[in-house]
Amino acid sequence: MAPVEITRDFNPLRLPSDRRLNRIAGPSALVIFGVTGDLARKKLMPAVYDLANRGLLPPGFALVGFARREWATQDFAREVHDAVKAHARTPFDEDVWTQLSQGIRFVQGDFDDDDAFDRLGATLRELDETRGTMGNHAFYLSIPPKSFPQVTEQLRRSGLAEQRNGQWRRVVIEKPFGSDLASARLLNNVVESVFPADSVFRIDHYLGKETVQNILALRFANQLWEPIWNARSVDHVQITMAEDIGVGGRAGYYDGIGAARDVIQNHLLQLLALTAMEEPVSFDAKDLRAEKEKILSAVRIGSDLSLTTARGQYSSGWQGGERVIGFLEEDGMDPHSLTETYAAIRLGINTRRWSGVPFYLRAGKRLGRRVTEIAVVFTRAPQYLFAESQTSALGQNALVIRVQPDEGVTIRFGSKVPGAGMQVRDVTMDFGYGHAFTEASPEAYERLILDVLLGDPPLFPRHEEVELSWKILDPIEEFWAGQGQPEQYRPGTWGPVSADALLARDGRVWRRP
Structure with a gap:
């Protein structure tokens, strides 16, 4: 029927x-x-x-x-x-x-x-x-x-x-x-x-979240973004999924899986595909999947994975005012486990739109706070009109799509500081679902179960997408398997030192949400 x-x-x-x-x-x-x-x-x-x-x-x-x-x-x-x-x-x-x-x-x-x-x-x-x-x-x-x-x-x-x-x-x-x-x-x-x-x-329950589906509306229902959604205007993209908790009772499942297999292969690569894909012919499942598959097939990993990837394990320490145990001390965990609780990778996309734009993906546990976001960071505007001292507090323009927990979109841009002289610093414009709409968003599983019963699969990945994602991740996992123990990082921080070095080599820094 x-x-x-x-x-x-x-x-x-x-x-x-x-x-x-x-x-x-x-x-x-x-x-x-x-x-x-x-x-x-x-x-x-x-x-x-x-x-x-x-x-x-x-x-x-x-x-x-x-x-x-x-x-x-x-x-x-x-x-x-x-x-x-x-x-x-x-x-x-x-x-x-x-x-x-x-x-x-x-x-x-x-x-x-x-x-x-x-x-x-x-x-x-x-x-x-x-x-x-x-x-x-x-x-x-x-x-x-x-x-x-x-x-x-x-x-x-x-x-x-x-x-x-x-x-x-x-x-x-x-x-x-x-x-x-x-x-x-x-x-x-x-x-x-x-x-x-x-x-x-x-x-993939992330694909049922209102803010993930809003990526399609944000990109394709507005004229504002399309002219600058490309390598001419975008410096880089950061996609983050951070948790402030440890593995807890999931130790038995998590050991041998790790952050990359657990969330990068599915959640974060799907977010990358939605962010980078071309405009589909329609929102029908076959048209959406075709564009996502094109992007995933164009993704390239670095030639030297020691320079374009990072991984770590959280150690014991203090977080949120309490003492927490390290990953290797979790109940049921192999004390010699090589499984990572933090993973970061640098990817490129070989298309005309994105050539030369790095996509940085990171996921981890026991980090500074719980947040999932996509940050599109734009190239700097020419500053010849301003003295260096006038723009010392000005960063790069950015569009940040907050997937959770405070669902919404933030735009960061420069504005003059009130008062004498010309001082420019970053300000933000913020849209939040909770403020803009009186109705609560449906929970992701409501939408996904209803889609199953309707036979409407636009955001469900087919096996082609799954296999393309594994083609991206498998060489990284094989490289890590020969690297010994992951680097330790303190709970409540934003990951291992090697992750900061990954961006520093490119002259960039991670966002601190």
Whole structure:
């Protein structure tokens, strides 16, 4: 069934119209594998409720949990209820919950249990009849990647992946999409041997954030930026994802993964692609992907990676007024681990627009503050009219897109200081979502789950993008593997000394957000 378009006058009961999420999903059921995990409890189940509360799910929508827990359906419904009360973005409404809960089911079983998947099939057929889900089923694999082959094969064996009579079946995969190019290709082959490529949705939750999607509006809905969005006017671009926490309870997962595989290969390279891509023919998925793939295929790493990359591990020390342990002291961590908690790389893009403009990407834990931003730093204007003393406090013009936590855009430029004489220094103009709009932005998983149910994949990376990203990162990871222990850096700082040296060699410095 085609997605239902909301007319201009549509207004769901109790709710104002929302022009940003303006389509209702058709009849469908969402099956979540791994419903006992943190992602399902804190993000997925609350997002489903928020969509229902905003009138964006059909009345007969169904939610099915699959896990090893010996739960009855009422036990799972209680878990969903508690997760919604604790983490939902919108207010709890008893009427909305009552309607949603009527479509909740639970199937107990292991991934190697044929009978469990047969019971899942029977449950979905029952929902097709009683809730009118019409055979449209999405399978969300909130599970470790090593389990993907087993689950997808079970979906094939049980007939749950088979699409017939106009019904759709879709699979949703959480990152990481492999650990290198070879494993990514293997994973892609396994999943796409069961589901058609256009039925595979690879979730990168960063791409569902309002500010990430605003990159497209900022660039292509305005005349202001296009004339200067190129190598003639841009000096360099910095893309930062900094966290002020350590690995904590993720030590077992993080060891052997590291900052580059964890966020640069996916989040930051996607931000680079959106920042650098050419204007697409349309916002259709195929047109957006085509432009992103062109950029990723044009990315070049340095010829001497000892000069164009940096990595580090946080040590013990003081941060935020408290003593924190070092990465190698985290519970469950290998004390000889070579995994980096900080990674920085310098990339070039071999296109006419960006030739000669370096893109600096960095990500790390236990840094100065939590922030994700894209900073487009412009070349300096000729200063022949001003004495050096008049512009000593003037930096380079910059456009900074703040992805989190204070979502918005800042423009930095020079202005005269009030008073006698001509002194120029930096000032900023600031746009913040929280100030400009009265409506709260949808949470990223709301948008992404709705896109899956609508079959609308514009910001979901296809396997080509995933493989191109690994082609960029693999040589860097191979180089680091032969470099021994990463450099230590103190918590609360902005990374190792080698990261500052990376930019200093180019006559530049990192931003201190």
